[in-house]
Amino acid sequence: MTDDLRRLVYYSRNRTVGAPEAVDATIRAILATSRTNNARVGVTGALMFNAGCFAQVLEGPSDAVEATFERIQQDERHGDVSLLAYEAVATRLFTDWSMAYVGASKAEADRYGDVADTSGFDIARMTGDRLCAVLHGLALEEEAAVAA
Template identity: 60%
Template sequence: MSEQIHRLVYFSRNAMPGTEDEIVAGVQQILASSRSNNARAGVTGALLFNSGCFAQVLEGPTPAVTETFERIQWDERHSEVLVLEYAPWLPVPSPTGRCPSSAPTGPISSCSATSP
């Protein structure tokens, strides 16, 4: 049996003090450490940022997503963290029964549809 994959989507307020340049440097640091940590944990996702807010999608094995999000909640650079979605990741087959050509890539990209 394969390990359960979950998707977590959250929003938070930017709590990083400093000038615009210092905040950009802080976000670059977040990206660098996240890429390393997430690859090691088997977590994929996307981070959106503007000067006031973060929004992120995390996908991966349930324990890894949970541990990653716990670190984010304790990170002082985030405030007012709000979970928008936390649910099992389910591939959606196309009507033809084949994986769509735009299927995501990465450790959770397998499409469970069968070819006709």
């Protein structure tokens, strides 16, 4: 159903507090649920996390993307969900990922210096297209690093 393909990009504020181990466990749980659910309904995408923010791309059939985003918006592990883009697209960017994860590490922030400031990615100043391109670049790099 490629004629109904949509891409949604949002960012939000992290509401998960606690020791780094607890935050890591929360991220792992979100990813595990996302990968299972998204694969079932044909949603692909990527999730980025740094201490303060999440950014996520969801792509797939409109009904699946909308139902997934409805659940995500209700999730109390984050807040201030801001939609950056929701549009019809001809092809998927994240074909191979039910949910790629890109931690916004210091090294990555440095490499993408034009979109980062001292406190990490300044997501609020990015367009949906730019954020999507950054997440895709990071996902490809992480895939290459794992394969090497």
